[in-house]
Amino acid sequence: AQSVTQPDIHITVSEGASLELRCNYSYGATPYLFWYVQSPGQGLQLLLKYFSGDTLVQGIKGFEAEFKRSQSSFNLRKPSVHWSDAAEYFCAVGALYNQGGKLIFGQGTELSVKP
Amino acid sequence: GAGVSQSPSNKVTEKGKDVELRCDPISGHTALYWYRQRLGQGLEFLIYFQGNSAPDKSGLPSDRFSAERTGESVSTLTIQRTQQEDSAVYLCASSTRAGSTDTQYFGPGTRLTVL
Numbered sequence: 001a002q003s004v005t006q007p008d009i010h011i012t013v014s015e016g017a018s019l020e021l022r023c024n025y026s027y028g029a030t031p032y033l034f035w036y037v038q039s040p041g042q043g044l045q046l047l048l049k050y051f052s053g054d055t056l057v058q059g060i061k062g063f064e065a066e067f068k069r070s071q072s073s074f075n076l077r078k079p080s081v082h083w084s085d086a087a088e089y090f091c092a093v094g095a096l097y098n099q100g101g102k103l104i105f106g107q108g109t110e111l112s113v114k115p
Numbered sequence: 116g117a118g119v120s121q122s123p124s125n126k127v128t129e130k131g132k133d134v135e136l137r138c139d140p141i142s143g144h145t146a147l148y149w150y151r152q153r154l155g156q157g158l159e160f161l162i163y164f165q166g167n168s169a170p171d172k173s174g175l176p177s178d179r180f181s182a183e184r185t186g187e188s189v190s191t192l193t194i195q196r197t198q199q200e201d202s203a204v205y206l207c208a209s210s211t212r213a214g215s216t217d218t219q220y221f222g223p224g225t226r227l228t229v230l
Binding site: 004006032036041042043044045046049051090092094095099100101102103104105106107108 | 118119146148150155156157158159160163165170171174206208210212213214215216217218219220221222223224
């Protein structure tokens with residue numbers, strides 16, 4: 001079965017430090033991959049997505065992610081974290097054989113930012 | 116334009132009661148999705164609509180759950196005879212089409228608490 005694993009439930013980084021959030025997926029074909037952010041009291045917002053082509057994808061708010069097929073990973077990175085980046089981050093994969101576009105989500109990684 | 120809206124934002128109910136959750140998608144979006152987010156977990160797919168039909172209801176947890184969509188607009192998720200395990204945040208998303216390459220835009224969610 002398709003699945004998404006985010007190994008880190010909670011990460012704390014200092015403001016200005018670099019960030020990497022891990023995501024591993026299990027999928028039988030070329031995956032469609034997404035990162036969403038959920039801020040307190042708000043809905044999920046799409047940060048970036050990967051469908052094909054260049055394996056390094058740029059997103060909003062200075063985030064980027066790299067697709068590595070050999071490692072079944074799609075890790076999210078940011079060179080310098082801001083206090084406003086504190087939120088919960090979800091990695092998701094588009095369902096096999098494009099089942100209407102439903103998404104399969106990981107359990108999320110909560111990011112805290114120290115001043 | 117307006118984003119996806121959901122009502123109510125919070126709902127507290129007693130075990131055994133029925134509840135209705137409402138989603139207003141972005142105007143012109145033909146695809147609409149319902150997800151459930153239990154505390155500390157990722158989002159679980161429930162059902163999606165393409166227009167007014169629901170090709171995939173595979174995520175509905177039991178026959179107590181049902182959903183409908185009218186006029187390719189508003190959707191209602193109904194939970195009958197609520198149980199405590201139904202407590203969760205119910206999220207709605209819409210997209211221009213039902214496909215994995217179409218970005219889903221999420222509403223703020225309805226937090227359901229079953230006492």
